[in-house]
Amino acid sequence: MNRLLSSRLENLTPYVPGEQPQDQQYLKLNTNESPFPPSAEALRWAQENVRPLNLYSEPVSRELRAAMAQALRVSPDQVMMTNGSDEALNLAMVALCDDARPAAFPDITYGFYAVIARANGVPYEEVPLKDDFTVDVSALSAPGRTVFLANPNAPTGIPLPLSEVRKLLNADPDRAVVVDEAYVDFGGESAVSLLKEYDNLLVIGTFSKSRSLAGGRLGYAVGNPALIKALDTLRDSTNPYNINSYTQALGLAILKDEARVRENCRRIVQNREETAERLRALGFAVLPSRTNFVFAAHPTIDGGELYRRLKARGVLVRHFDKERIARYNRITIGTKEQMDRFFTILTELWEE
Template sequence: MRPWEANIRQVVPYVPGDQPGGDRLIKLNTNENPYPPSPGAIKALRELETDRLRKYPDPAASVLVEALAGYYGVEADQVFVGVGSDDVIAMSFLTFFNSDKPVMFPDITYSFYKVWADLYRIPYETPALDGDFNIIPEDYEKENGGVIFPNPNAPTGIYMPLEQVEGIIKANQDVVVIVDEAYIDFAGRSALELIGRYENLLVVQTFSKSRSMAGMRIGFAIGNRRLIKALNDVKYSYNSYTMNLPSIVMGTESVRDKAYFKETTDKIIATRERAKKRLSGLGFTYPDSRANFIFASHPRVPAYKLFEALKQEQIYVRYFGGERLCDSLRISIGSDEEMEELFAFLERYLKDFS
């Protein structure tokens, strides 16, 4: 090692899902929405005055913040926006998890949590999910430096009822508890219902899944105004202009287009429920997903072998590997047409294993 290398921060990076190119592929590996952004968002982009791009955007993204506040029934100073929920959560780790005590998150969950903890040198503990991949709330009833977990969880898709979520928050009122709700719009009741009761609760959501805007990178957090002020203080000490103008403009119109939002989320939920039945008919098993993906395994076919066979057909799903995950594939919910192509291939392929 060269002397200057000794002072380089060493981390094991997060590995994102493949972003393959081509016109004929079926992309079911990164939980993107198969439907376009709302008509209002598309119209706003087309009509955007390009001269505005030479100027810095509003650092507070006020129009978007106010739209989100109105939509969710909170005050504007309870909303923080960032460049995707990854940016919001990374900023939250940096802002809130500064104790010598370990932050707690599940052993099987969004794998970026470990990366951020290592990057910021935050100690952490990872209580194990039970045999059915459920979070055990009692495991979080111990002294810690903060708690974060997704609901629904990733990559399992399991949704924790709001009563259990509240139990974890209630047991940890001396630290900040972050509920990562990237997939909540496909699931059930949101922890946003609890914001008024718990000043230590921060709820994070994203436009990447249910709002069809993964390419625009918009995420947000809602919580007590003191938490939001702390986040903004860190943001303005790091990078004032985090959100670009097209994201602010399109995001605002997406929030306003309530009917389209409901229409597309309802479509995905309906397709997901049909996909569960089709997968069951083909012999797959899976946790009961409430997200826009299904974490499925087959008793006769190794997951990695099936992953490679699908890729040869230009059908991309996600394989994680590692202990307890290596037997399953995470299959994003695509359009009905995309899912039919997936099932047609699976029916042909699995005949050889009957």
């Protein structure tokens, strides 16, 4: 290792985001972005209302926090805004875990949880999903560990009913359960409604999926005021101006555009159901998704091989080289036209 570097870097394996190759135009179905950009009205509103850029951004995103709180029907002191939900997840990992309180999450889930645990020196346990890829709630419930749960899960797309989330919360009221709801707007059940009953619940959300703002980097955490205050202290101690002024304005504009967000979700859900049906007709096994992607495996074609053949034809999907899921590919749901093109290329592969 380089003699100048801290030993903390020794075992650091970074998160590998979905590839963004620039060598040609790809049909990009690999990073679960929205296929719909923010509306022209939202972009104009943000342009007209952005705080002058010679000034620092509003440190606590006051106006955006209030609007987000209103959208979630909670009070402003229950919400904080973050630079993507990844920042909220990292703050939660630091604030809620240590040697005496390790993290626990499923073995197949958002890969960033293990990365931030390692980066922060937090011990963690990966609890295997059941054979049908649903969360093993009783195993994950073991007390004393801070739970990180993506609901619906990624990359499986499978949702966990709120009654099961309650079991996790009840199993140990003295540890936190962090519910990552990145995909909840595509048909999941939000745990925000449980915040009135549980002070050990922290819900994390993002503007990157249903709200069309992956490039703006905006996320949020919702929980009881004491927990939010602690996360804010940590944020103020590391990155006080965490959200740039333009993203704050865009976030406000998108919250005003809720009807369009809902309509976009409806279209994606419809495309998802059609995509799942068409994949099944080609012999794929498709897990039941409540997200903006499907996770599908073919009985005879290897997942990695299919990924490579699609890429050679200009289509990017996401393949995870991990034992239990190597047969699968995660396919982001795009517009109807994008999905039609996907199936044209996929069926051409069959005829090769």
